[in-house]
Amino acid sequence: MAVYTDITDEELEALLADYELGEALSFKGIAEGVENSNFLLETDTGRFILTVFEKRVRGEELPFFLDLMRWLADHGYPSAAPIRDRQGRMLKSLRGKPAVIVAFLQGLSVRRPSVAHCREAGRGLAWLHQASEGFSGTRANDLNQAAWAPMFDRLKADAEALKPGLAAVIDGDLEMLARDWPSGLPTGVVHADYFPDNVFFHGAEFAGTIDFYFACVDAYAYDIAIALNAWCFEADGSFNITAARALLAGYEARRPLSAAERAALPILAHGAAMRFFLTRLADWGSTPPGALVKPKDPLEYERKLAVHRAAPDLVLFGAGA
Structure with a gap:
């Protein structure tokens, strides 16, 4: 997780117009990891993660990842489920790059595991x-x-x-x-x-x-x-x-x-x-x-x-x- 791609307020508003997630209340980049651009998104219906895919992830492979995450969530495994837009699509595009919004998963990672x-x-x-x-x-x-x-x-x-x-x-x-x-x-x-x-x-x-x-x-x-x-x-x-x-x-x-x-x-x-x-x-x-x-x-x-x-x-x- 990282931030390579900036998203403007106008771009975010246009993206959210495709979903039933309400209006954005806050939006900030997550400066961790090395692979993709990630943002913490809070709307008046909840908290989500927006990911813009960079670097190694190939667009044709994204349906596998998203379908897997949906499968796991539907079968009771605690993972961040991709959100579907009003037309049932999980995969979107921002700045010509593939993007997805997933549900915010509660919990904390640990830097020094016991x-x-x-x-x-x-x-x-x-x-x-x-x-x-x-x-x-x-x-x-x-x-x-x-x-x-x-x-x-x-x-x-x-x-x-x-x-x-x-x-x-x-x-x-x-x-x-x-x-x-x-x-x-x-x-x-x-x-x-x-x-x-x-x-x-x-x-x-x-x-x-x-x-x-x-x-x-x-x-x-x-x-x-x-x-x-x-x-x-x-x-x-x-x-x-x-x-x-x-x-x-x-x-x-x-x-x-x-x-x-x-x-x-x-x-x-x-x-x-x-x-x-x-x-x-x-x-x-x-x-x-x-x-x-x-x-x-x-x-x-x-x-x-x-x-x-x-x-x-x-x-x-x-x-x-």
């Missing part, structure tokens, strides 16, 4: 995987393992500028991941961006999930690996085994892992760290001037890669193996 938050986040992720069963939409993961080496070919100079010698290390990681990447694991719809800023709580209780714009069909265990990286590393770069055990215990309270999924967690976590290192590296020098956003540091995920490289068994300890 062990209790990690347990609840795991439960919420398993619930998401279960709630999406039966959803007929499909979308391949365009940031999967096969995409990483071609992506890095364009970023090697950036990696060297960031840290001399890093390009060769990343090449070695990519060779290992291509050779050993698991197959045949249980698959379904995954969030693929299950970070603390995308998960809401009431106190320490899971309250809902937002930002489904990387959702795709992939291995459930890969989604868990993304979450382990996002929730279970300390600020000093160390892996918190207690937090990992809590996250996995929360997950397995709803959906137990198979032996194959558990055994694959180390390489999946290594690969998940690679995915976010590469996209952060790509974003590092490409944020538009004037955007109300600070790109996320790729070195955070370079440090996580180093942990997985040196001690992959840490993830298995976290899994209770």
Whole structure:
């Protein structure tokens, strides 16, 4: 979430004329994240989020994301449901870019998750995987393992500028991941961006999930690996085994892992760290001037890669193996 596209009062008024949401009372940009332009909208009927899609999101894929969010909300999962206009459309256009208004989801994200938050986040992720069963939409993961080496070919100079010698290390990681990447694991719809800023709580209780714009069909265990990286590393770069055990215990309270999924967690976590290192590296020098956003540091995920490289068994300890 970020602000790359400004919306004028006249543009907002014209957009709201298509909905039954009443008149705008307040409207302000949300200066977080790196992907899309987001605004908090309050009207005389309630609070909403307006998103204008930028960068990686392809217009032809938006119906998948919006239909998924609608499916989850209709099946009892706490997610921000897209609002339909008077003609039943969820997808709109602003400044020639696709846009959507979604319901405001109550709750707060946490910057420093506790062990209790990690347990609840795991439960919420398993619930998401279960709630999406039966959803007929499909979308391949365009940031999967096969995409990483071609992506890095364009970023090697950036990696060297960031840290001399890093390009060769990343090449070695990519060779290992291509050779050993698991197959045949249980698959379904995954969030693929299950970070603390995308998960809401009431106190320490899971309250809902937002930002489904990387959702795709992939291995459930890969989604868990993304979450382990996002929730279970300390600020000093160390892996918190207690937090990992809590996250996995929360997950397995709803959906137990198979032996194959558990055994694959180390390489999946290594690969998940690679995915976010590469996209952060790509974003590092490409944020538009004037955007109300600070790109996320790729070195955070370079440090996580180093942990997985040196001690992959840490993830298995976290899994209770």
